[in-house]
Amino acid sequence: MSSRPRAEMIEETRAKLIASARQAFARLGYAKTSMDDLTAEAGLTRGALYHHFGDKQGLLAAVVEQIDTEMDGRLDAISAQVGDSWEGFVQRCRAYLQMAQEPEIRRIVLQDARAVLGQRLPAQEHCIESLERRLQALAEAGLISAAGGPALARLINGSLVEAALWIAAAEQPEPHLEQALAALELLLRGLRQA
Template identity: 65%
Template sequence: MVRRTRAEMEATRASLLATARQELAKHGYADTSMDDLTAQAGLTRGALYHHFGDKKGLLAAVVAQIDDEMDARLQAISDQADDPWQGFRSRCRAYLEMALEPEIQRIVLRDARAVLGGASPDSQRHCLHSMQTLISALIAQGIVAPADARALAALIYGSLAEAAFWIAEGEDAAARMEQAAVGLDLLLRGLRVQPHDDQDC
């Protein structure tokens, strides 16, 4: 029996992920053949089953990889923003704009929802925690009106997620994106602390 090194195992897994990501983006989950995929990667189906269990497990791993990249992109927007409120708005809009990217649209927003039932519980918890942290900071700075940050995070994250699915499923995705952006601005505007008029009416 040939023992493979950890580096070789990691290289095999990375090769399968890269090939699967390419094929899933091009053909979609239903039309991606595991035999064609493993042949293209120069590997066996046994290697695929060893690392991912089955076709569904492979899809979940690809989705997790893309999710991590999306999260890094969104975090960079927050980190680079000079104004915390504009950074938050830009981050929310960027999430919706990602629904226009073919790879994200097909793999994360269509196939993952149809095959896996949507984002994993871990991914959802991470997104909610990130959103809650941002909102808590905005409340502490007096930018967002005082409210339960967890509740606001659940509402905003849920709205963004559903809007992204709505954008991805339509033939007119670009038009839907612009409509969603208008709705997003209205939604976020309601979070801001409103200046009080101290003068008598």
């Protein structure tokens, strides 16, 4: 019997499955990823996958959650690097759209997850709440109107997500990104208090 704690072994198994799925989903896409190949690559059984994630969709949701968490960390770092809170917010929005070109985010988060998991992705409410807090801070600093609240957070989040989906779906994403960044600038300029 192993001397390692059970919780550590469970976490290791989950991490192996997520890492293997993340690579396979990015390389082959969700539909073409074989659960037998994926679990064999991780050195585990299909039973382990079903035990920890329920099914292939559950595994995809876990992969998306991991990528979303990493994206949020990257966006937080971008915001933190800029001393000005408004400029930090603007750079964060721009970076989110730029991430739509990254192959892993493009395929797993913006294409497969949307198609398989539906319109409301697991981390979307967290993103909206985070955006609402940022907008509230900007309003308290007098940089934007305080009138928007949760509706404003949903409108901005929806705009960013839809633009990211549009970028990700394009065969040539660069022109779409350029157009989206220009439109974002116009949108944010209207939000800013004079």
